[in-house]
Amino acid sequence: GRPVFLEMLKKLRMGKAEGVIIHKIDRSARNLKDWADLGSLIDKGIEVHFASESLDLNSRGGRLSADIQAVVASDYIRNLREESKKGIYGRLKQGFYPFPAPVGYLDNGKAKPKTIDPIAGPLVKEGFELYATGRYGLISLSDLLYARGLRSKRGNKIGRNALSSILQSPFYMGMIRIKKTGELFPGVHEPLVNRRLLDQVQVVLKGKNHKKQHV
Numbered sequence: 001g002r003p004v005f006l007e008m009l010k011k012l013r014m015g016k017a018e019g020v021i022i023h024k025i026d027r028s029a030r031n032l033k034d035w036a037d038l039g040s041l042i043d044k045g046i047e048v049h050f051a052s053e054s055l056d057l058n059s060r061g062g063r064l065s066a067d068i069q070a071v072v073a074s075d076y077i078r079n080l081r082e083e084s085k086k087g088i089y090g091r092l093k094q095g096f097y098p099f100p101a102p103v104g105y106l107d108n109g110k111a112k113p114k115t116i117d118p119i120a121g122p123l124v125k126e127g128f129e130l131y132a133t134g135r136y137g138l139i140s141l142s143d144l145l146y147a148r149g150l151r152s153k154r155g156n157k158i159g160r161n162a163l164s165s166i167l168q169s170p171f172y173m174g175m176i177r178i179k180k181t182g183e184l185f186p187g188v189h190e191p192l193v194n195r196r197l198l199d200q201v202q203v204v205l206k207g208k209n210h211k212k213q214h215v
Contacts, residue, residue, distance in 0.1 A: 002030065009037055012046050019047025025066060026073035035070040095188035097176050103152060103166060104192055113189040123150040124166065125192045131167055132200040137208065138163050167205060173198045 005028075011017060022028050028048075029035040042048050042057050053069075056062035091098040097114055101107045104124035105114040127145050130136050136144070138160045146157045158166070170177050170184065174191035177184050 002034070005034065009041065012041050019049065021049045021051055023050070024052045025050055025069045026076070029070035029073040030077050032071070032074050035067075035074065039067075092176060092178070092183075092185045095176075095186055097171070097187060097189065100153070102169065102171055103150075103158065103162075104172065105189065113187070116190055116192060120150055121192055123148055124172065127163070128167065128172065128193045128197055128201055131204060132197055134204050134207075164205070167201050170198065 008020065012020060028038050038048060042063075048057055050066075055066050057066055088098050091111065094111075095113070096111055098110075101114040101117075104117055104121045106117050108115055123145055126148075127141060127150070130144070131138075131141055142158055142160055142163050145163075150158060152158050152162065166172070171187065171189075172192045173195050174187050174189065175184050176187045
């Protein structure tokens with residue numbers, strides 16, 4: 001998403017400005033839909049100028065030249081995205097987690113496994129063990145872990161939803177799951193919990209959620 005770009009288009013449609021100056025075409029053509037949206041504004045009389053290119057977008061020739069450059073820019077971004085995706089999957093297949101370390105682990109640089117945080121790691125493990133007993137809810141467990149020193153990466157209390165995500169993450173038993181696709185990859189990082197404990201936590205989570213649905 002491009003929230004700032006979309007907000008700009010919205011304000012142009014509302015007449016908040018008569019035009020816009022953009023650095024280069026590729027800043028307005030990350031994808032063809034963005035370019036088409038901008039083109040519709042040009043058709044309505046909104047002035048669009050590019051600081052690094054001299055193009056008359058009100059002429060047929062200038063518009064055609066801009067359209068061609070926009071298509072090329074869009075293809076470049078698409079290719080860049082695909083290459084980035086290949087790199088990420090390459091790391092995943094090697095067992096490396098190519099994203100910031102989750103709570104309880106530390107980053108050690110590219111192509112290096114995450115290592116257990118000596119402070120947060122044991123507390124996260126304790127959180128799994130306590131929740132598996134069924135005697136704690138997410139809120140009470142969050143409060144307890146906070147009192148014992150567990151903090152988010154920003155130093156804040158780990159809330160109910162964030163704690164629920166932690167307790168459902170297979171990362172803590174040594175697996176890497178891609179949330180968007182559901183794919184699983186064996187990780188090379190040291191697990192904090194075993195499969196049995198993770199499964200027990202899922203049973204408790206489902207049981208508590210089931211009860212809430214019938215309240």
